[in-house]
Amino acid sequence: MTFLFAINPVSGGTDKTVWEEGITDFFADLPHTCHQFHLDGKTDETTIRQQIDQHKPDCVVAVGGDGTLKIVATVLLGSDIPLGVLPAGSANGMARELGIPPDIKGSLSLLIDGMPKATDIITVNENDICLHLSDIGLNAQLVRYYEKNNLRGKLGYLRGVIRVLQKRRLLRVSITVGEECVQRAAFMVVLANARMYGTGAVINPDGDPFDGRFEVVIFRQLSFWEIIKLFWRYRPFDPKKIEIYPATSVEIETHRRAYFQVDGEYRGRITNLKAVIRPGALQVIVPKAEEQQPAD
Template identity: 55%
Template sequence: MPLKLLVAVNPASGGTDKTESIEQIRAFCQAHETELTILMLTGTADGKHIEERVAQTKPDRLVAMGGDGTIKLVAEVALRHNLPLGILPTGSANGLARELGLPTDLTEALAVATGSLEQPIDVIEVNGELCLHLSDIGLNAQLIKYYQQNNWRGMLGYARGVVRVLLRKRVLHVTICTPEKEISRSAEMIALANARMYGTGAVLNPDGDMADGQFEVVLLRQFSWIEFMKMFWRFRPFDPQKTEIIEAQSVQISTRRKAYFQVDGEYRGRITQVDARIRPGALRVLLAHPLGESGS
Protein backbone atom coordinates (compact mmCIF):
# COMPACT_ATOMS: atom_id res chain seq x y z
CA MET A 1 0.00 0.00 0.00
CA PRO A 2 1.35 3.47 -0.80
CA LEU A 3 2.28 5.76 2.06
CA LYS A 4 -0.43 8.38 2.65
CA LEU A 5 0.72 11.88 3.58
CA LEU A 6 -1.29 14.87 4.70
CA VAL A 7 0.87 17.98 4.27
CA ALA A 8 -0.33 21.16 6.02
CA VAL A 9 1.27 24.18 4.32
CA ASN A 10 1.62 27.65 5.82
CA PRO A 11 1.82 29.79 2.66
CA ALA A 12 3.11 32.81 4.61
CA SER A 13 6.02 31.10 6.38
CA GLY A 14 9.43 32.56 5.67
CA GLY A 15 7.89 35.28 3.51
CA THR A 16 8.35 33.22 0.30
CA ASP A 17 5.91 31.98 -2.33
CA LYS A 18 5.21 28.26 -1.98
CA THR A 19 3.94 27.50 -5.52
CA GLU A 20 7.18 25.91 -6.77
CA SER A 21 7.69 24.08 -3.47
CA ILE A 22 4.22 22.51 -3.67
CA GLU A 23 4.91 21.35 -7.23
CA GLN A 24 8.18 19.88 -5.99
CA ILE A 25 6.31 17.99 -3.26
CA ARG A 26 3.81 16.64 -5.80
CA ALA A 27 6.61 15.48 -8.11
CA PHE A 28 8.49 13.83 -5.24
CA CYS A 29 5.42 11.96 -4.00
CA GLN A 30 4.54 10.81 -7.52
CA ALA A 31 8.07 9.53 -8.09
CA HIS A 32 8.00 7.67 -4.77
CA GLU A 33 4.46 6.28 -5.17
CA THR A 34 3.25 8.24 -2.16
CA GLU A 35 -0.39 9.30 -1.85
CA LEU A 36 -0.50 13.03 -1.17
CA THR A 37 -3.07 15.42 0.25
CA ILE A 38 -2.13 19.10 0.59
CA LEU A 39 -3.99 21.43 2.94
CA MET A 40 -3.29 25.15 2.63
CA LEU A 41 -3.57 26.88 5.99
CA THR A 42 -5.30 30.24 6.21
CA GLY A 43 -4.72 31.35 9.79
CA THR A 44 -8.39 30.83 10.65
CA ALA A 45 -9.52 27.63 12.45
CA ASP A 46 -6.52 25.79 11.02
CA GLY A 47 -6.53 23.15 13.76
CA LYS A 48 -10.16 22.31 13.00
CA HIS A 49 -9.44 22.06 9.28
CA ILE A 50 -6.49 19.71 9.86
CA GLU A 51 -8.69 17.52 12.09
CA GLU A 52 -11.38 17.37 9.40
CA ARG A 53 -8.89 16.43 6.70
CA VAL A 54 -7.38 13.72 8.93
CA ALA A 55 -10.85 12.22 9.34
CA GLN A 56 -11.43 12.37 5.57
CA THR A 57 -8.09 11.03 4.29
CA LYS A 58 -6.88 8.85 7.20
CA PRO A 59 -3.20 9.59 6.54
CA ASP A 60 -0.28 7.47 7.72
CA ARG A 61 1.68 10.62 8.56
CA LEU A 62 1.09 14.31 9.15
CA VAL A 63 3.62 16.72 7.68
CA ALA A 64 4.04 20.37 8.67
CA MET A 65 5.45 22.79 6.09
CA GLY A 66 6.25 26.09 7.77
CA GLY A 67 7.98 27.51 10.80
CA ASP A 68 7.85 26.58 14.47
CA GLY A 69 4.28 27.84 14.92
CA THR A 70 3.02 25.67 12.07
CA ILE A 71 4.91 22.66 13.39
CA LYS A 72 3.34 23.11 16.81
CA LEU A 73 -0.16 23.39 15.32
CA VAL A 74 0.25 20.19 13.30
CA ALA A 75 1.98 18.42 16.21
CA GLU A 76 -1.08 19.00 18.41
CA VAL A 77 -3.23 17.09 15.91
CA ALA A 78 -0.57 14.40 15.48
CA LEU A 79 -0.52 13.88 19.25
CA ARG A 80 -4.28 13.47 19.45
CA HIS A 81 -4.29 10.89 16.67
CA ASN A 82 -0.96 9.21 17.54
CA LEU A 83 0.37 9.94 14.05
CA PRO A 84 4.04 10.40 13.15
CA LEU A 85 5.05 13.99 12.38
CA GLY A 86 7.18 14.99 9.42
CA ILE A 87 8.69 18.46 9.15
CA LEU A 88 9.47 20.56 6.07
CA PRO A 89 11.06 23.66 7.64
CA THR A 90 10.31 26.86 5.74
CA GLY A 91 10.14 29.41 8.56
CA SER A 92 12.41 32.34 9.27
CA ALA A 93 14.37 30.71 12.10
CA ASN A 94 13.39 27.00 12.10
CA GLY A 95 14.57 26.57 15.68
CA LEU A 96 12.90 23.19 16.26
CA ALA A 97 14.13 21.75 12.96
CA ARG A 98 17.65 22.85 13.82
CA GLU A 99 17.34 21.28 17.25
CA LEU A 100 16.24 17.98 15.68
CA GLY A 101 19.00 18.05 13.07
CA LEU A 102 16.56 18.20 10.14
CA PRO A 103 17.60 19.41 6.68
CA THR A 104 16.21 22.65 5.28
CA ASP A 105 16.59 21.52 1.66
CA LEU A 106 13.09 20.53 0.57
CA THR A 107 14.01 17.32 -1.28
CA GLU A 108 16.14 16.14 1.64
CA ALA A 109 13.40 17.06 4.13
CA LEU A 110 10.84 15.12 2.05
CA ALA A 111 13.12 12.09 2.09
CA VAL A 112 13.18 12.28 5.89
CA ALA A 113 9.41 12.80 6.18
CA THR A 114 8.77 9.70 4.03
CA GLY A 115 11.63 7.70 5.52
CA SER A 116 11.71 5.00 8.15
CA LEU A 117 13.54 6.64 11.07
CA GLU A 118 10.88 7.54 13.61
CA GLN A 119 11.72 8.55 17.18
CA PRO A 120 9.49 9.55 20.10
CA ILE A 121 10.38 12.89 21.68
CA ASP A 122 9.26 14.54 24.89
CA VAL A 123 6.88 17.47 25.03
CA ILE A 124 6.04 19.81 27.92
CA GLU A 125 2.50 20.62 28.94
CA VAL A 126 2.59 24.25 30.12
CA ASN A 127 -0.60 25.67 31.64
CA GLY A 128 -2.49 23.07 29.63
CA GLU A 129 -0.77 24.03 26.36
CA LEU A 130 1.67 21.99 24.30
CA CYS A 131 5.28 23.20 24.33
CA LEU A 132 7.70 21.49 21.96
CA HIS A 133 10.68 23.75 22.34
CA LEU A 134 11.04 26.58 24.86
CA SER A 135 8.73 28.65 27.03
CA ASP A 136 9.81 31.48 29.28
CA ILE A 137 8.79 34.21 31.69
CA GLY A 138 10.40 37.65 31.69
CA LEU A 139 12.96 39.16 29.31
CA ASN A 140 12.56 36.99 26.21
CA ALA A 141 8.76 36.90 26.45
CA GLN A 142 8.79 40.70 26.67
CA LEU A 143 11.05 40.81 23.60
CA ILE A 144 8.64 38.57 21.67
CA LYS A 145 5.73 40.82 22.63
CA TYR A 146 7.52 43.90 21.25
CA TYR A 147 8.70 42.02 18.17
CA GLN A 148 5.18 40.86 17.28
CA GLN A 149 3.44 44.06 18.38
CA ASN A 150 5.64 46.26 16.19
CA ASN A 151 5.85 43.76 13.32
CA TRP A 152 9.64 43.97 13.38
CA ARG A 153 11.58 41.68 11.03
CA GLY A 154 15.09 40.27 10.78
CA MET A 155 18.12 40.74 12.99
CA LEU A 156 17.76 44.52 13.00
CA GLY A 157 14.28 44.20 14.48
CA TYR A 158 15.62 41.67 16.97
CA ALA A 159 18.40 44.04 18.02
CA ARG A 160 15.91 46.90 18.46
CA GLY A 161 13.80 44.65 20.66
CA VAL A 162 16.79 43.61 22.79
CA VAL A 163 17.72 47.23 23.47
CA ARG A 164 14.15 48.14 24.37
CA VAL A 165 13.77 45.16 26.70
CA LEU A 166 17.06 45.82 28.49
CA LEU A 167 16.04 49.42 29.11
CA ARG A 168 12.77 48.26 30.70
CA LYS A 169 13.82 45.02 32.39
CA ARG A 170 12.76 44.27 35.92
CA VAL A 171 13.64 41.60 38.45
CA LEU A 172 11.10 38.85 39.06
CA HIS A 173 10.62 37.36 42.52
CA VAL A 174 9.58 33.76 42.03
CA THR A 175 8.86 30.59 43.97
CA ILE A 176 9.73 27.37 42.19
CA CYS A 177 8.23 24.09 43.40
CA THR A 178 9.20 20.64 42.16
CA PRO A 179 8.24 17.32 43.80
CA GLU A 180 11.68 17.34 45.44
CA LYS A 181 12.05 20.91 46.69
CA GLU A 182 10.80 24.47 46.92
CA ILE A 183 13.09 27.42 46.33
CA SER A 184 12.71 31.20 46.11
CA ARG A 185 14.77 33.22 43.68
CA SER A 186 15.14 36.65 42.13
CA ALA A 187 15.66 36.40 38.38
CA GLU A 188 15.27 38.40 35.20
CA MET A 189 14.07 35.43 33.15
CA ILE A 190 12.92 31.85 33.82
CA ALA A 191 12.78 29.38 30.94
CA LEU A 192 11.21 25.94 30.66
CA ALA A 193 13.51 24.23 28.20
CA ASN A 194 12.73 21.00 26.38
CA ALA A 195 15.52 21.84 23.93
CA ARG A 196 18.90 23.51 23.95
CA MET A 197 18.62 26.61 21.80
CA TYR A 198 16.38 29.37 20.51
CA GLY A 199 15.77 29.89 16.80
CA THR A 200 18.48 32.58 16.83
CA GLY A 201 21.03 29.89 17.71
CA ALA A 202 21.42 31.14 21.29
CA VAL A 203 22.10 28.09 23.48
CA LEU A 204 20.24 28.54 26.76
CA ASN A 205 20.29 24.92 27.94
CA PRO A 206 23.57 23.30 26.80
CA ASP A 207 22.79 19.79 28.09
CA GLY A 208 19.16 19.70 26.92
CA ASP A 209 17.88 16.46 25.39
CA MET A 210 14.41 16.19 23.84
CA ALA A 211 14.21 12.46 24.61
CA ASP A 212 15.48 12.17 28.19
CA GLY A 213 12.14 12.25 30.02
CA GLN A 214 12.73 15.61 31.70
CA PHE A 215 13.10 19.32 31.01
CA GLU A 216 15.20 22.06 32.54
CA VAL A 217 14.19 25.19 34.42
CA VAL A 218 16.78 27.81 33.47
CA LEU A 219 17.01 30.88 35.69
CA LEU A 220 18.77 33.92 34.28
CA ARG A 221 19.34 35.46 37.67
CA GLN A 222 21.39 38.43 36.53
CA PHE A 223 21.78 39.59 32.96
CA SER A 224 25.31 40.28 31.79
CA TRP A 225 26.66 40.73 28.29
CA ILE A 226 29.30 38.08 29.00
CA GLU A 227 26.64 35.50 29.90
CA PHE A 228 24.56 36.58 26.90
CA MET A 229 27.48 36.10 24.49
CA LYS A 230 28.18 32.66 25.98
CA MET A 231 24.82 31.55 24.56
CA PHE A 232 26.35 31.90 21.08
CA TRP A 233 29.62 30.20 22.02
CA ARG A 234 28.70 26.61 22.66
CA PHE A 235 30.64 24.75 25.38
CA ARG A 236 31.33 27.96 27.33
CA PRO A 237 29.99 27.18 30.86
CA PHE A 238 27.65 29.69 32.47
CA ASP A 239 28.48 31.42 35.74
CA PRO A 240 26.32 29.51 38.29
CA GLN A 241 25.86 32.72 40.27
CA LYS A 242 24.13 34.29 37.26
CA THR A 243 22.58 31.33 35.42
CA GLU A 244 21.07 28.41 37.35
CA ILE A 245 19.70 25.22 35.74
CA ILE A 246 17.32 22.85 37.54
CA GLU A 247 16.27 19.47 36.11
CA ALA A 248 12.58 18.67 36.53
CA GLN A 249 9.75 16.44 35.43
CA SER A 250 7.13 18.81 36.79
CA VAL A 251 7.24 22.31 38.24
CA GLN A 252 5.02 25.04 39.57
CA ILE A 253 6.29 28.62 39.31
CA SER A 254 4.66 31.56 41.07
CA THR A 255 5.57 35.23 40.59
CA ARG A 256 4.72 38.08 42.96
CA ARG A 257 3.72 40.36 40.12
CA LYS A 258 2.38 39.65 36.65
CA ALA A 259 5.16 38.76 34.24
CA TYR A 260 5.45 38.44 30.46
CA PHE A 261 4.99 34.84 29.26
CA GLN A 262 5.55 33.05 25.93
CA VAL A 263 5.22 29.47 24.64
CA ASP A 264 7.22 28.32 21.61
CA GLY A 265 7.65 31.85 20.32
CA GLU A 266 4.04 32.97 20.81
CA TYR A 267 3.33 35.67 23.39
CA ARG A 268 0.63 34.53 25.84
CA GLY A 269 0.14 37.60 28.00
CA ARG A 270 1.11 38.33 31.61
CA ILE A 271 0.79 35.64 34.26
CA THR A 272 1.53 34.96 37.91
CA GLN A 273 1.40 31.15 37.78
CA VAL A 274 2.92 28.50 35.52
CA ASP A 275 2.32 24.76 35.89
CA ALA A 276 4.38 22.46 33.69
CA ARG A 277 4.94 18.73 33.38
CA ILE A 278 6.85 16.52 30.99
CA ARG A 279 5.09 14.06 28.70
CA PRO A 280 7.91 11.61 27.94
CA GLY A 281 8.09 10.27 24.40
CA ALA A 282 4.63 11.61 23.58
CA LEU A 283 5.29 12.81 20.03
CA ARG A 284 6.47 10.57 17.17
CA VAL A 285 8.79 12.48 14.82
CA LEU A 286 10.52 11.52 11.57
CA LEU A 287 14.25 12.27 11.82
CA ALA A 288 17.32 12.25 9.60
CA HIS A 289 19.46 10.84 12.41
CA PRO A 290 18.75 9.53 15.92
CA LEU A 291 18.84 12.34 18.45
CA GLY A 292 22.35 12.86 19.72
CA GLU A 293 23.88 11.72 16.40
CA SER A 294 22.79 14.64 14.17
CA GLY A 295 25.92 16.67 14.82
CA SER A 296 23.74 19.68 15.77
Protein backbone atom coordinates (compact mmCIF):
# COMPACT_ATOMS: atom_id res chain seq x y z
CA MET A 1 0.00 0.00 0.00
CA THR A 2 0.97 3.62 -0.51
CA PHE A 3 0.40 6.08 2.33
CA LEU A 4 0.50 9.85 1.86
CA PHE A 5 1.09 11.91 5.03
CA ALA A 6 -0.12 15.53 5.11
CA ILE A 7 1.79 17.11 8.00
CA ASN A 8 0.76 20.36 9.62
CA PRO A 9 4.07 21.63 11.05
CA VAL A 10 2.43 24.23 13.32
CA SER A 11 -0.52 22.21 14.63
CA GLY A 12 -0.69 22.36 18.41
CA GLY A 13 2.29 24.71 18.50
CA THR A 14 4.72 21.77 18.73
CA ASP A 15 7.55 20.53 16.55
CA LYS A 16 6.48 17.63 14.33
CA THR A 17 10.00 16.24 13.85
CA VAL A 18 9.31 13.38 16.24
CA TRP A 19 6.20 12.44 14.23
CA GLU A 20 8.05 12.65 10.90
CA GLU A 21 10.89 10.50 12.21
CA GLY A 22 8.38 8.09 13.73
CA ILE A 23 6.67 7.65 10.36
CA THR A 24 9.97 6.99 8.60
CA ASP A 25 11.14 4.50 11.21
CA PHE A 26 7.81 2.68 11.31
CA PHE A 27 7.75 2.04 7.57
CA ALA A 28 11.47 1.29 7.20
CA ASP A 29 11.04 -2.49 7.39
CA LEU A 30 7.52 -2.76 6.00
CA PRO A 31 6.52 -3.59 2.41
CA HIS A 32 4.54 -0.36 2.15
CA THR A 33 5.44 2.99 0.64
CA CYS A 34 5.03 6.30 2.45
CA HIS A 35 5.39 9.89 1.27
CA GLN A 36 5.37 12.97 3.51
CA PHE A 37 4.70 16.62 2.73
CA HIS A 38 4.00 19.78 4.73
CA LEU A 39 0.90 21.94 4.71
CA ASP A 40 1.45 25.72 4.66
CA GLY A 41 -1.98 27.05 5.62
CA LYS A 42 -2.35 28.89 2.30
CA THR A 43 -2.59 26.45 -0.60
CA ASP A 44 -3.35 23.27 1.32
CA GLU A 45 -6.24 21.89 -0.73
CA THR A 46 -4.39 22.46 -4.00
CA THR A 47 -1.22 20.88 -2.60
CA ILE A 48 -3.08 17.84 -1.30
CA ARG A 49 -4.75 17.28 -4.67
CA GLN A 50 -1.40 17.58 -6.45
CA GLN A 51 0.19 15.09 -4.08
CA ILE A 52 -2.68 12.64 -4.59
CA ASP A 53 -2.36 12.94 -8.38
CA GLN A 54 1.39 12.39 -8.15
CA HIS A 55 1.52 9.45 -5.72
CA LYS A 56 -1.87 7.73 -6.22
CA PRO A 57 -2.10 6.79 -2.51
CA ASP A 58 -4.27 4.09 -1.01
CA CYS A 59 -4.70 6.25 2.09
CA VAL A 60 -4.13 9.93 2.90
CA VAL A 61 -3.15 10.59 6.53
CA ALA A 62 -3.72 13.87 8.38
CA VAL A 63 -0.90 14.58 10.86
CA GLY A 64 -2.16 17.28 13.21
CA GLY A 65 -5.25 18.25 15.17
CA ASP A 66 -8.91 18.67 14.29
CA GLY A 67 -8.20 21.55 11.90
CA THR A 68 -5.70 19.48 9.93
CA LEU A 69 -8.11 16.58 9.84
CA LYS A 70 -10.77 18.83 8.36
CA ILE A 71 -8.46 20.22 5.66
CA VAL A 72 -7.60 16.74 4.39
CA ALA A 73 -11.17 15.48 4.78
CA THR A 74 -12.48 18.30 2.60
CA VAL A 75 -10.36 17.04 -0.30
CA LEU A 76 -11.28 13.38 0.22
CA LEU A 77 -15.06 13.85 0.56
CA GLY A 78 -16.98 11.57 -1.76
CA SER A 79 -13.84 9.75 -2.94
CA ASP A 80 -12.83 6.13 -2.40
CA ILE A 81 -9.58 7.14 -0.68
CA PRO A 82 -9.82 6.65 3.10
CA LEU A 83 -8.56 9.17 5.60
CA GLY A 84 -6.04 8.14 8.24
CA VAL A 85 -5.42 10.12 11.41
CA LEU A 86 -2.25 10.76 13.42
CA PRO A 87 -3.40 12.89 16.41
CA ALA A 88 -0.55 15.40 16.59
CA GLY A 89 -2.49 18.53 17.52
CA SER A 90 -3.40 20.30 20.73
CA ALA A 91 -7.05 19.29 20.37
CA ASN A 92 -7.67 15.85 18.91
CA GLY A 93 -11.36 15.56 19.62
CA MET A 94 -12.36 13.65 16.49
CA ALA A 95 -9.43 11.26 16.86
CA ARG A 96 -10.58 10.45 20.39
CA GLU A 97 -14.14 10.03 19.17
CA LEU A 98 -13.02 7.56 16.50
CA GLY A 99 -10.90 5.53 18.92
CA ILE A 100 -7.55 6.50 17.34
CA PRO A 101 -4.62 5.66 19.65
CA PRO A 102 -2.96 8.88 20.90
CA ASP A 103 0.64 7.67 20.49
CA ILE A 104 2.75 7.54 17.33
CA LYS A 105 3.23 3.79 17.14
CA GLY A 106 -0.38 3.01 18.01
CA SER A 107 -1.87 5.39 15.46
CA LEU A 108 0.54 4.22 12.75
CA SER A 109 -0.23 0.57 13.48
CA LEU A 110 -3.93 1.36 13.08
CA LEU A 111 -3.29 2.47 9.50
CA ILE A 112 -2.22 -1.10 8.75
CA ASP A 113 -4.54 -3.05 11.03
CA GLY A 114 -7.66 -0.88 11.01
CA MET A 115 -10.53 -0.70 8.56
CA PRO A 116 -12.18 2.07 6.54
CA LYS A 117 -15.59 3.08 7.85
CA ALA A 118 -18.14 5.40 6.23
CA THR A 119 -18.36 8.44 8.50
CA ASP A 120 -20.96 11.22 8.53
CA ILE A 121 -20.18 14.89 8.03
CA ILE A 122 -22.38 17.97 8.39
CA THR A 123 -22.64 20.51 5.59
CA VAL A 124 -22.91 23.99 7.12
CA ASN A 125 -24.30 26.96 5.17
CA GLU A 126 -23.69 25.02 1.94
CA ASN A 127 -19.98 25.87 1.61
CA ASP A 128 -18.46 24.56 4.85
CA ILE A 129 -18.27 21.17 6.52
CA CYS A 130 -18.22 20.03 10.12
CA LEU A 131 -16.70 16.70 11.15
CA HIS A 132 -16.97 17.09 14.88
CA LEU A 133 -18.67 20.03 16.64
CA SER A 134 -19.83 23.50 15.61
CA ASP A 135 -21.54 26.06 17.77
CA ILE A 136 -22.88 29.57 18.04
CA GLY A 137 -22.68 31.67 21.16
CA LEU A 138 -20.42 31.47 24.16
CA ASN A 139 -17.93 28.77 23.15
CA ALA A 140 -17.48 30.30 19.69
CA GLN A 141 -16.73 33.62 21.39
CA LEU A 142 -14.11 31.84 23.47
CA VAL A 143 -12.57 30.29 20.33
CA ARG A 144 -12.32 33.77 18.80
CA TYR A 145 -10.66 35.16 21.90
CA TYR A 146 -8.30 32.19 22.06
CA GLU A 147 -7.23 32.62 18.42
CA LYS A 148 -6.96 36.40 18.59
CA ASN A 149 -4.67 36.36 21.62
CA ASN A 150 -2.64 33.35 20.45
CA LEU A 151 -3.19 31.61 23.77
CA ARG A 152 -2.09 28.02 24.24
CA GLY A 153 -2.77 25.29 26.73
CA LYS A 154 -5.33 25.02 29.49
CA LEU A 155 -4.11 28.21 31.17
CA GLY A 156 -4.86 30.08 27.96
CA TYR A 157 -8.33 28.57 27.85
CA LEU A 158 -8.94 29.52 31.50
CA ARG A 159 -7.99 33.12 30.80
CA GLY A 160 -10.37 33.03 27.86
CA VAL A 161 -13.17 31.62 30.01
CA ILE A 162 -12.81 34.46 32.51
CA ARG A 163 -12.84 37.04 29.71
CA VAL A 164 -15.89 35.55 28.01
CA LEU A 165 -17.82 35.19 31.28
CA GLN A 166 -17.49 38.91 31.81
CA LYS A 167 -19.29 39.54 28.52
CA ARG A 168 -21.69 36.60 28.29
CA ARG A 169 -25.18 37.36 27.03
CA LEU A 170 -28.15 35.18 26.29
CA LEU A 171 -29.08 34.67 22.64
CA ARG A 172 -32.66 34.62 21.47
CA VAL A 173 -32.77 31.86 18.88
CA SER A 174 -35.31 30.23 16.60
CA ILE A 175 -34.45 26.61 15.85
CA THR A 176 -36.27 24.52 13.23
CA VAL A 177 -35.71 20.76 13.25
CA GLY A 178 -37.96 18.90 10.84
CA GLU A 179 -41.51 20.16 11.37
CA GLU A 180 -40.76 21.51 14.85
CA CYS A 181 -39.73 25.10 15.53
CA VAL A 182 -38.72 26.19 19.03
CA GLN A 183 -37.89 29.62 20.42
CA ARG A 184 -35.28 29.74 23.15
CA ALA A 185 -33.03 32.01 25.15
CA ALA A 186 -29.68 30.23 25.28
CA PHE A 187 -26.02 30.85 25.94
CA MET A 188 -24.97 28.55 23.09
CA VAL A 189 -26.31 26.10 20.53
CA VAL A 190 -24.13 23.21 19.36
CA LEU A 191 -24.32 21.09 16.21
CA ALA A 192 -22.83 17.82 17.44
CA ASN A 193 -21.69 15.02 15.14
CA ALA A 194 -19.88 13.47 18.11
CA ARG A 195 -20.09 13.16 21.89
CA MET A 196 -17.42 15.42 23.30
CA TYR A 197 -15.14 18.39 22.80
CA GLY A 198 -11.45 17.81 22.23
CA THR A 199 -10.81 18.21 25.95
CA GLY A 200 -13.04 15.24 26.75
CA ALA A 201 -16.03 17.21 28.07
CA VAL A 202 -19.13 15.22 27.12
CA ILE A 203 -21.94 17.42 25.81
CA ASN A 204 -23.86 14.91 23.71
CA PRO A 205 -23.89 11.46 25.37
CA ASP A 206 -25.67 9.73 22.47
CA GLY A 207 -23.52 11.23 19.70
CA ASP A 208 -22.35 8.86 16.98
CA PRO A 209 -20.56 9.98 13.78
CA PHE A 210 -21.81 6.87 11.98
CA ASP A 211 -25.57 6.97 12.64
CA GLY A 212 -26.75 9.23 9.80
CA ARG A 213 -27.80 12.12 12.03
CA PHE A 214 -26.43 14.80 14.34
CA GLU A 215 -27.74 16.42 17.50
CA VAL A 216 -28.69 20.04 18.19
CA VAL A 217 -27.68 20.79 21.79
CA ILE A 218 -29.22 23.89 23.39
CA PHE A 219 -27.52 25.27 26.50
CA ARG A 220 -30.20 27.25 28.32
CA GLN A 221 -28.10 27.72 31.45
CA LEU A 222 -24.34 27.77 31.76
CA SER A 223 -22.47 28.43 35.00
CA PHE A 224 -18.76 29.07 35.43
CA TRP A 225 -18.07 25.47 36.40
CA GLU A 226 -20.08 24.14 33.48
CA ILE A 227 -18.03 26.26 31.11
CA ILE A 228 -14.89 24.86 32.69
CA LYS A 229 -16.22 21.41 31.78
CA LEU A 230 -15.84 22.37 28.14
CA PHE A 231 -12.08 22.15 28.63
CA TRP A 232 -11.47 19.71 31.47
CA ARG A 233 -12.78 16.19 31.97
CA TYR A 234 -15.55 16.40 34.48
CA ARG A 235 -18.97 14.80 34.51
CA PRO A 236 -21.42 15.32 31.65
CA PHE A 237 -23.52 18.47 31.72
CA ASP A 238 -26.67 18.64 33.80
CA PRO A 239 -29.47 17.38 31.49
CA LYS A 240 -31.91 19.73 33.26
CA LYS A 241 -30.07 22.69 31.79
CA ILE A 242 -29.79 21.53 28.20
CA GLU A 243 -32.07 20.24 25.44
CA ILE A 244 -30.98 17.81 22.76
CA TYR A 245 -32.78 17.37 19.43
CA PRO A 246 -31.75 14.60 16.98
CA ALA A 247 -31.66 16.01 13.46
CA THR A 248 -30.78 15.37 9.84
CA SER A 249 -31.11 19.09 9.10
CA VAL A 250 -31.61 22.30 11.06
CA GLU A 251 -32.17 26.00 10.50
CA ILE A 252 -31.20 28.48 13.19
CA GLU A 253 -31.93 32.20 13.31
CA THR A 254 -30.63 34.58 15.97
CA HIS A 255 -32.09 37.96 16.86
CA ARG A 256 -28.63 39.50 16.94
CA ARG A 257 -25.32 38.54 15.41
CA ALA A 258 -23.81 35.55 17.20
CA TYR A 259 -20.25 34.22 17.34
CA PHE A 260 -19.86 31.07 15.23
CA GLN A 261 -17.16 28.38 15.06
CA VAL A 262 -16.71 25.14 13.10
CA ASP A 263 -14.46 22.35 14.39
CA GLY A 264 -12.50 24.76 16.57
CA GLU A 265 -12.06 27.48 13.92
CA TYR A 266 -13.77 30.84 14.31
CA ARG A 267 -15.97 31.75 11.35
CA GLY A 268 -17.30 35.19 12.29
CA ARG A 269 -20.67 36.44 13.49
CA ILE A 270 -23.89 35.24 11.91
CA THR A 271 -27.67 35.55 12.20
CA ASN A 272 -28.63 32.54 10.08
CA LEU A 273 -27.36 28.97 10.01
CA LYS A 274 -28.43 25.99 7.92
CA ALA A 275 -26.95 22.53 8.32
CA VAL A 276 -27.67 19.10 6.85
CA ILE A 277 -26.15 15.68 7.44
CA ARG A 278 -24.25 13.85 4.70
CA PRO A 279 -24.35 10.22 5.83
CA GLY A 280 -21.22 8.17 5.21
CA ALA A 281 -19.62 10.83 3.01
CA LEU A 282 -16.08 10.22 4.29
CA GLN A 283 -14.14 6.98 4.64
CA VAL A 284 -11.97 7.00 7.78
CA ILE A 285 -9.56 4.34 9.07
CA VAL A 286 -10.80 3.24 12.50
CA PRO A 287 -10.14 0.22 14.76
CA LYS A 288 -11.88 -2.98 13.75
CA ALA A 289 -15.13 -3.55 15.61
CA GLU A 290 -13.71 -6.14 18.00
CA GLU A 291 -10.84 -3.79 18.90
CA GLN A 292 -12.82 -0.63 19.51
CA GLN A 293 -12.91 0.73 23.02
CA PRO A 294 -15.37 3.32 24.36
CA ALA A 295 -13.92 6.84 24.22
CA ASP A 296 -13.10 8.52 27.52
